[in-house]
Amino acid sequence: MVSKSQIKLITSLGQKKYRQKNGLFVAEGIKVIQELLNSDFQLEKLFACEAIFDVSEDQFVLADVRDLKKMSFLKTPQTALALFKIPQQDLEEVLDELTVVLDGVRDPGNLGTIIRLCDWFGVKNLVCSKDTVDCFNPKVIQSTMGSITRVNVVYKNLAEFLQSQDLVSYGTFMEGENVYQKKLRQKAVLVMGNEANGISLEIEKLISEKISIPQFSQSQETESLNVATATAIFLSEFRRK
Amino acid sequence: MVSKSQIKLITSLGQKKYRQKNGLFVAEGIKVIQELLNSDFQLEKLFACEAIFDVSEDQFVLADVRDLKKMSFLKTPQTALALFKIPQQDLEEVLDELTVVLDGVRDPGNLGTIIRLCDWFGVKNLVCSKDTVDCFNPKVIQSTMGSITRVNVVYKNLAEFLQSQDLVSYGTFMEGENVYQKKLRQKAVLVMGNEANGISLEIEKLISEKISIPQFSQSQETESLNVATATAIFLSEFRRK
Numbered sequence: 498m499v500s501k502s503q504i505k506l507i508t509s510l511g512q513k514k515y516r517q518k519n520g521l522f523v524a525e526g527i528k529v530i531q532e533l534l535n536s537d538f539q540l541e542k543l544f545a546c547e548a549i550f551d552v553s554e555d556q557f558v559l560a561d562v563r564d565l566k567k568m569s570f571l572k573t574p575q576t577a578l579a580l581f582k583i584p585q586q587d588l589e590e591v592l593d594e595l596t597v598v599l600d601g602v603r604d605p606g607n608l609g610t611i612i613r614l615c616d617w618f619g620v621k622n623l624v625c626s627k628d629t630v631d632c633f634n635p636k637v638i639q640s641t642m643g644s645i646t647r648v649n650v651v652y653k654n655l656a657e658f659l660q661s662q663d664l665v666s667y668g669t670f671m672e673g674e675n676v677y678q679k680k681l682r683q684k685a686v687l688v689m690g691n692e693a694n695g696i697s698l699e700i701e702k703l704i705s706e707k708i709s710i711p712q713f714s715q716s717q718e719t720e721s722l723n724v725a726t727a728t729a730i731f732l733s734e735f736r737r738k
Numbered sequence: 739m740v741s742k743s744q745i746k747l748i749t750s751l752g753q754k755k756y757r758q759k760n761g762l763f764v765a766e767g768i769k770v771i772q773e774l775l776n777s778d779f780q781l782e783k784l785f786a787c788e789a790i791f792d793v794s795e796d797q798f799v800l801a802d803v804r805d806l807k808k809m810s811f812l813k814t815p816q817t818a819l820a821l822f823k824i825p826q827q828d829l830e831e832v833l834d835e836l837t838v839v840l841d842g843v844r845d846p847g848n849l850g851t852i853i854r855l856c857d858w859f860g861v862k863n864l865v866c867s868k869d870t871v872d873c874f875n876p877k878v879i880q881s882t883m884g885s886i887t888r889v890n891v892v893y894k895n896l897a898e899f900l901q902s903q904d905l906v907s908y909g910t911f912m913e914g915e916n917v918y919q920k921k922l923r924q925k926a927v928l929v930m931g932n933e934a935n936g937i938s939l940e941i942e943k944l945i946s947e948k949i950s951i952p953q954f955s956q957s958q959e960t961e962s963l964n965v966a967t968a969t970a971i972f973l974s975e976f977r978r979k
Contacts, residue, residue, distance in 0.1 A: 532959055606847075610967060617963055619954035642961040677978040713860035713977050718773055720883040722858055722970070726851060729967040730974045736954050737918040 499544060499564040507568045507580070513631045520583050522633035523568075526575040532643030538581045544568065545577035570635040583633055586651050588622055592662060593684050595735055599625045600655055600700050601691035602724055608632060609640025610725040611689070616644035618732040623648050624686075626655045626700075659703040662686065668696050668704035669727060676708045676734050683735065689728050740785060740805040748809045748821070754872045761824050763874035764809075767816040773884030779822045785809065786818035811876040824874055827892050829863055833903060834925050836976055840866045841896055841941050842932035843965055849873060850881025851966035852930070857885035859973040864889050865927075867896045867941075900944040903927065909937050909945035910968060917949045917975050924976065930969050 509515040510523050521541055524530050527549065534540060534550060543552050544560040565574045597620050602608055608630050615623050630637065632650040641648075659666055667681070668688040688704060690696035696704070710730050712719060722730070750756035751764050762782055765771050768790065775781060775791060784793050785801040806815045838861050843849055849871050856864050871878065873891040882889075900907055908922070909929040929945060931937035937945065951971050953960060963971070 535959075610964060613961060613964065614967060616955050616957070616960050617951075617953055619956070643959060644961065647955065647957055647960070710858075710974070711977075712858055714857050714888065715860070716857070716888055718776075718884060719857050719888070720854060720885065723851060723854065726855060726967060726970040729963070729970045733951070733971045733974060736952075 499558055499560050499568070503542070503544075503558070504564070504567050507578070510580075511570060511635060513634070516583065516631070516633050521580045522583055522638060523570065523578060523635045524581060524638050525569060525571055525578045525635070526639070527577055529638065529641075529643050530577055530579045532646050533579070533581055536646035538584060538646060541580040541582055543577065543579045547576075549577065571639065586649055588624070588649070588651055588653075592622060592664060592686075594622075595620055595683055596622045596624060596664070596686045597728070597732075598655060598658070598666075598686050598688040599623065599629045600688055600696050601626050601694070602629045602689065604692055605630050605634045605636035606640050607692065607723070607725045608634075609637045611728050612637070612641045612648050612650065613644045614725070614729055614732055615648045618736050620732065621649055623650045624655070624658055625650060625652050627652055655700055656703060659686070659688075659700070665705050666703065667706045667708050667731075668701065669709060669731065670695065670701075670707045671709060671721065673707035673709035675711050676731065677711070679706075679708055681735050681738065685735075687728075687731055687735065689724055689731075692724055740799055740801050740809070744783070744785075744799070745805070745808050748819070751821075752811060752876060754875070757824065757872070757874050762821045763824055763879060764811065764819060764876045765822060765879050766810060766812055766819045766876070767880070768818055770879065770882075770884050771818055771820045773887050774820070774822055777887035779825060779887065782821040782823055784818065784820045788817075790818065812880065827890055829865070829890070829892055829894075833863060833905060833927075835863075836861055836924055837863045837865060837905070837927045838969070838973075839896060839899070839907075839927050839929040840864065840870045841929055841937050842867050842935070843870045843930065845933055846871050846875045846877035847881055848933065848964070848966045849875075850878045852969050853878070853882045853889050853891065854885045855966070855970055855973055856889045859977050861973065862890055864891045865896070865899055866891060866893050868893055896941055897944060900927070900929075900941070906946050907944060908947045908949050908972075909942065910950060910972065911936065911942075911948040912950060912962065914948035914950035916952050917972065918952070920947075920949055922976050922979065926976075928969075928972055928976065930965050930972075933965055
């Protein structure tokens, strides 16, 4: 049976400060939990309607639909919810492959989509500014669909990180060079900016190559591409060659 | 002042059957409303905290923050909400340019993103199966950011539509040919499938060319790309050449 204090703990994990205090995050649904169990992530507790996973007795808590509804961050709760330990993640000292860098991405769905894209396109390291949304946010974990187990997400002071690397850095700007006509190096960092403001002034100074996706419509009103769809197109351009 | 019956009407427009019955849809926020006002869409009523738009007196209703909160479909209500008439949209008889076709896309956010992508990449016509989410759903309208005024979205029996066209049809399948190595024709239809099941069997038979985006990660577990990000990459491939 699920205790009141467990429900209180889990709902508190919607907030970053409680995730950090407890060193725990929430994953929901069989697919995501299974992938986390198959990876290096460490299970703390599993709450489920039946014993569907092979976990030790003291890690398993039988939960009914009402309990799961109280704990869930989803509109439609799944049949299982798990707590995992937040791992210590860091980078190798020097990177020599394509790395994605996020400067202030705020939307959990965008970060989740970008982690999935990194997984698809074989990008192992995703470096986020400290003001980028936390990758252990329940919505991010949900939308990564398990990709979080294959992409190393780290939070860094971006200016220091970029200065410490010898790689060419590509940044996306409206006035950047047409990415379709540009020779892209594979050993590089690709910097994507905030949803509303793009790349910050501090980071812009550290970008070696400005690139953009040309617009094909005639209208002045057309909104720029969303950061997740733009990342999809840039990663596709890096890998297609 | 906003009447109770107006609030009741507006909240009912979250459902497709009431949108169809009343021939109206909801748009929220200054940017989206302004773009609709600048287009061929016809305003029915505007509710706002102040007279920010140049509309006739009988179309304007002064609304306070509390009213807007009751009417809004957003977590954070905007300072303006408007009702527009649902237009009659149809296609030219014969298409001779790149057209996107959606077979059963269900998520409003995905449809909104795809409409924005069509706008960016200059795709004028988006043909949706009857079971694709309604483009006048408030969440779709919101996420299109005004692109709905520049993309002609029509709902059709897809099998009949595809049979009536002479264009080559590209469909996205896991086992399709590598899109990076394929010569793509510009006068074509690009068919994208449902989030969970892809393109339906009925439509698969009508596809002339199966294409795919290669996966660059080694893992068997990697989830296939989301329909909106895949559409971004395919449209980029069509236009880059």
